[in-house]
Amino acid sequence: MSRKLLAASGIAVYAFLYLPLVVVIAYSFNNSKLNAEWVGFTWHWYRVLLSDDIMLKAAGNSLLIALTASLASTVLGTMAGYALYRYKLKLLPVLVMAPLAIPEILVGVSLLIFFVAINLTLGLLSIMLSHIAFCVGFVAIVVRSRLSGMDESLPEAARDLGATPFQAFRLVTLPLIAPGIIAGALLAFTLSIDDFVITFFTAGVGASTLPLQIYSMIKIAVTPEVNAISTLLMLLTLFLIVVASRLSPDSIRGR
Amino acid sequence: MALLEIRNIVRRFGDFTAVDGVSMDIEAGEFFTLLGPSGCGKTTLLRMIAGFDSPQSGEMLLDGRDLASIAPEKRPIHTVFQSYALFPHMTVAENIAFPLRMRKMGKAEIGEKVRQSLEDVRLADRGGRYPGELSGGQRQRVALARALVNRPRLLLLDEPLAALDMKLREQMQLELINLQKEVGITFIYVTHDQTEALALSHRIAVMNGGKVEQLDEPSKIYDSPKNRFVADFIGTCNLIDAEVSVVGEEKMVLQIGGLGEVAAKNPGTTCGAKGILALRPEKVRIAAQLVPGSDENHFKGRVHDFLYMGDVTVYIVEVGEGVHIEALLPNSAAGRPRILAVGDPVEISWRYDAGTFLDG
Numbered sequence: 001m002s003r004k005l006l007a008a009s010g011i012a013v014y015a016f017l018y019l020p021l022v023v024v025i026a027y028s029f030n031n032s033k034l035n036a037e038w039v040g041f042t043w044h045w046y047r048v049l050l051s052d053d054i055m056l057k058a059a060g061n062s063l064l065i066a067l068t069a070s071l072a073s074t075v076l077g078t079m080a081g082y083a084l085y086r087y088k089l090k091l092l093p094v095l096v097m098a099p100l101a102i103p104e105i106l107v108g109v110s111l112l113i114f115f116v117a118i119n120l121t122l123g124l125l126s127i128m129l130s131h132i133a134f135c136v137g138f139v140a141i142v143v144r145s146r147l148s149g150m151d152e153s154l155p156e157a158a159r160d161l162g163a164t165p166f167q168a169f170r171l172v173t174l175p176l177i178a179p180g181i182i183a184g185a186l187l188a189f190t191l192s193i194d195d196f197v198i199t200f201f202t203a204g205v206g207a208s209t210l211p212l213q214i215y216s217m218i219k220i221a222v223t224p225e226v227n228a229i230s231t232l233l234m235l236l237t238l239f240l241i242v243v244a245s246r247l248s249p250d251s252i253r254g255r
Numbered sequence: 256m257a258l259l260e261i262r263n264i265v266r267r268f269g270d271f272t273a274v275d276g277v278s279m280d281i282e283a284g285e286f287f288t289l290l291g292p293s294g295c296g297k298t299t300l301l302r303m304i305a306g307f308d309s310p311q312s313g314e315m316l317l318d319g320r321d322l323a324s325i326a327p328e329k330r331p332i333h334t335v336f337q338s339y340a341l342f343p344h345m346t347v348a349e350n351i352a353f354p355l356r357m358r359k360m361g362k363a364e365i366g367e368k369v370r371q372s373l374e375d376v377r378l379a380d381r382g383g384r385y386p387g388e389l390s391g392g393q394r395q396r397v398a399l400a401r402a403l404v405n406r407p408r409l410l411l412l413d414e415p416l417a418a419l420d421m422k423l424r425e426q427m428q429l430e431l432i433n434l435q436k437e438v439g440i441t442f443i444y445v446t447h448d449q450t451e452a453l454a455l456s457h458r459i460a461v462m463n464g465g466k467v468e469q470l471d472e473p474s475k476i477y478d479s480p481k482n483r484f485v486a487d488f489i490g491t492c493n494l495i496d497a498e499v500s501v502v503g504e505e506k507m508v509l510q511i512g513g514l515g516e517v518a519a520k521n522p523g524t525t526c527g528a529k530g531i532l533a534l535r536p537e538k539v540r541i542a543a544q545l546v547p548g549s550d551e552n553h554f555k556g557r558v559h560d561f562l563y564m565g566d567v568t569v570y571i572v573e574v575g576e577g578v579h580i581e582a583l584l585p586n587s588a589a590g591r592p593r594i595l596a597v598g599d600p601v602e603i604s605w606r607y608d609a610g611t612f613l614d615g
Contacts, residue, residue, distance in 0.1 A: 156307055157340035159327045161401065162357030171353075175344045 021234065028227035035222055045224040055229060058213035061124065062193050065209060069131035070188035076132070077139025077188070078181050084140060085147040100137045107134060108201030115202060122204025130202040131192040138191060139184035146180025147173075179247040186244035190237045256319055258283040258441055259304070259409060264313035266299055273299040274310070275465030281409075281443060286435050288444045290452040291462035292488070297445045300462075301411050304443065305334050317408065328357070333402040334411040337418070339394050341386035347397050348373065348382035354405045368404055376400045392423050403438060412444045416451065428454055449489045453477060461485050477535075479611055486533035486613065491569075493534040493580050497612065502526050506551075506607055513576035518551035518607040524614060534610035539582035541570055541603050543595065550604035556580075558599045570595060572603050 027035045031042040049055060080096050083089075099107060111130045112122075120126055154176065158168035174181075196211040203212060210233060217226050257280035266274040274296040281287045289297040302308040304315060306327030315322040322330060333354070341350050348369050355365045373379045376396040386394055395415060402410055412431075416424045432455060435442050446452055452459050453473040460470040461484075469481040480486035486494060497517065501508035507521040509532060519532060540550065547553055556574035563586075570582050582603055584594065595601055 151338055151340060153336045153338050153340040154342060156305075156327075157334070157336060157342070158353070159307070160305055160332075160334045161354035162328045162405070163353075164326075164328055167357065172342055 024227050025231045025234070027224055028231045030224055030227075033223065035224065035227070045228040048225050049228045049232075052225065054208075055210075055213060055225075058208045058210050059229075061127075061207055062210040065124065065127050065131055066189050066193040068128050069135055069192040070185050072128075072132045073135035073139050073188045074181060074185040077136045077184055078143050078177075080136060080140035081143025081147060081180075081184075084144045096137050096140045098137075099134050100141075104134075104197040105201075108198040111198065112201040122202060123207045126202045126204065127199055127207060127209065130198050131195060134195075134198060135188035135191055138187050139181075142184040142187060143177060143180050146177045146183075150176050183244040183247045186240045186247075190240045190244075194233060194237060257281060258285075258318065259443075260316040260319075261300075261304075262314045262316070264300065264303065264310045264315065266296075266303060266308065266310045272465050274303070276313070277462075277465070277467055278313075279460055279467065279470060281441060283441055284439055286432070286442045286444065286455055286457045288446060288452045288456035288459045289462055290446055290449060290459050290488075291468075292447055295462040296465040297447075297462050298413060301334075301413055301443065301445050304409070305332055305411055306330050331408040332411060333405065333407040333409075334413065335398045335402050335415045337414045339386075339398040339415075341394060341397055341401070343386055345385075346382065347378065347384050347386065347389070350386065350397060351401045351404050354401065358405065372400045372404045391419050392427065395419065395427060399434065403434075403440065406438070407440060409441050409443065412442060414446055415444075417446075417448075424451075431455060453489070461488065463488070480533055480613070482613055482615070483531055483533075486531075486611070491536055491581065493532070493536065493539075493610075495532045495534065495578065495580070497530060497532045499524055499526055499528045499530075499612070507612075509612065511575075511578065514554065514574060514578045519610060519612050520608040522612055524612065528614055530612055530614045532610045532612055534580070534605065536569060536581040537583040538609035539580060539603050539605045541572065541582035541584055541595075541601055543599065543601060545602040545604050550609075551607040553602065553604040554580075555600065555602050558595050558597050558601055560597060561595070568594075570601070572601055574603065 023035075026038070028045055029041050029043070030038055031040040031044065032038075080092075084093055084096060108130075111126075111133070115122060115126050115129075120129075150173070155168045155173050158172040159165065163171060194211055195209075196215065199209050199212060200215075203209065208216075210229065214226055214229060217223065259281040261277060261279045261281075264274050264277045265272070277296070277300060289300060291297050299308060303310050304322070306322070306325070309323065317330070317332070341347075342353065345353065351369045351372050352365050355368055360368075369382070370379070373382050376399060378393060378396060378400070381389065381393065381397075386397065389397065398415070416427050416431075419427060428451060431442075444452075444455060453476075456473055458471065459473055459476050461468045461476060463484050469476055469485045471479075476485065477489055480489060480492070483494065486492045495511055495514075497509040497511045497519075499507055500510040500516070502521055502525065505521055507519055507524070509517045509519050511517050511532070517532065524530075545553065554574040556572045558570055559573040559579060560571040562569040562571075565586070567583050567585050570584060572580050572582055574580055580603060
């Protein structure tokens with residue numbers, strides 16, 4: 001009895017989480033302008049999407065921002081993660097981790113104020129900088145967790161056997177934490193590509209990203225075109241998360 | 256000139272002094288052991304020799320050259336780590352090739368040396384394997400091969416046998432002795448296992464609380480411990496409170512509470528000095544009846560307790576009033592697991608020079 005109850009409540013939770021996503025995906029293939037009833041299967045909305053210049057521009061922006069932000073935050077985050085592991089400083093973890101805990105809206109507002117204060121024109125650059133800022137902490141956590149799983153005597157052994165500090169890092173530490181770094185990069189990419197709140201505050205008028213574009217479209221109506229782009233975005237994010245968790249299961253699952 | 260001269264090395268971590276003014280000379284070709292309980296500073300000292308840590312004061316000279324300014328990778332010193340620290344992403348052959356690569360040796364020469372080295376440790380067919388695929392003993396041999404392939408001046412070994420089971424450990428001890436003899440490289444070996452230290456070393460430095468308690472050959476350490484700590488730490492030892500009552504030229508008389516007078520060797524102490532008599536159980540003769548007069552010290556008592564160890568039985572004999580002395584009896588007689596039972600009257604005796612009187 002209790003087993004059945006457990007199974008039923010489990011199914012209910014998953015249904016609550018995933019049914020809306022299934023509906024979004026299903027209606028992206030619906031041969032109707034309305035998300036109301038199933039009419040028939042079509043690729044139409046994907047074709048509309050591919051000829052929508054504004055949407056494509058936003059998608060291009062999103063990809064460019066996500067690539068730049070994940071690349072830069074991976075380099076910085078790896079360095080931060082290494083510093084967290086190597087030097088047991090008290091303030092450093094707070095500085096690195098705080099942005100993860102601070103409400104996004106606060107980060108967004110403060111970045112906006114900061115950019116205005118330094119006279120930086122809002123646009124692609126300000127979005128990129130903001131994304132780098134909030135991704136660094138995530139990469140640092142993943143990299144540090146990978147490092148703390150490594151036998152500390154390994155880099156020492158490399159030094160002992162004649163490697164310079166740089167060689168020891170490149171030949172021993174780096175290959176061993178590479179899965180963590182790649183997982184961190186993928187995580188940063190997915191965080192960046194679907195970020196809305198911080199982007200909303202730092203985008204200004206000129207530049208738009210996919211989430212911003214989708215938001216502005218649904219202000220008018222939820223068209224199946226939105227469903228289609230949402231489906232594509234979801235697939236990309238899902239794919240990256242799966243790859244990331246394969247590479248570094250422990251750190252992603254927070255063990 | 257000694258190969259490695261260590262002069263007044265001090266290393267503090269906050270309030271804790273890990274190494275407290277240690278000095279020693281290590282000769283070329285020696286199998287030298289740092290022995291002590293955990294936290295005695297032996298590993299810290301080893302790490303400073305390797306260059307992973309540096310002392311607050313004091314100096315270390317290798318072949319007369321000050322090590323302080325030499326980075327770990329430039330020191331002709333290699334380490335075998337307790338965890339072996341084999342690079343998990345490299346094959347066995349790549350692991351052994353690593354120190355050669357760092358020296359920018361040619362590919363062909365590296366190949367030849369690695370092949371030879373694998374043969375030396377009887378792992379010729381394992382070169383392509385990863386460390387994770389090897390047994391504990393094999394990993395140990397790879398770690399040794401990797402640390403020796405460059406022929407360092409000095410090899411440091413940090414409890415390298417601690418992770419192995421007892422049978423394998425004994426076998427590896429013999430291999431280590433032979434290997435050291437063969438390659439002629441100076442070994443500095445760190446362990447907390449006193450039997451291992453006694454079995455392997457040419458000389459042992461017994462460390463405690465960051466200081467060297469005694470530095471000597473294994474037999475001297477065992478037979479003539481310098482103080483209570485060494486006597487207690489190395490092997491088992493009867494430690495009996497005693498006071499010097501008569502001092503002769505070579506012999507002296509000790510007064511032991513509850514037992515009476517005991518003859519002992521005079522280490523050059525004065526009348527009235529208080530200390531302990533350190534007496535090894537195997538130097539105490541024990542039997543139901545002993546021929547009187549063969550040993551200077553002869554007492555009657557009762558078996559208080561015993562421990563059957565297989566090869567020997569340890570008897571705890573109560574002599575006099577509440578004085579317990581341990582004595583060893585080999586179980587060499589066939590079909591007799593033990594000769595004496597608890598409560599049996601026994602006699603024990605020992606020569607005047609069987610024990611050591613320790614001041615303080």
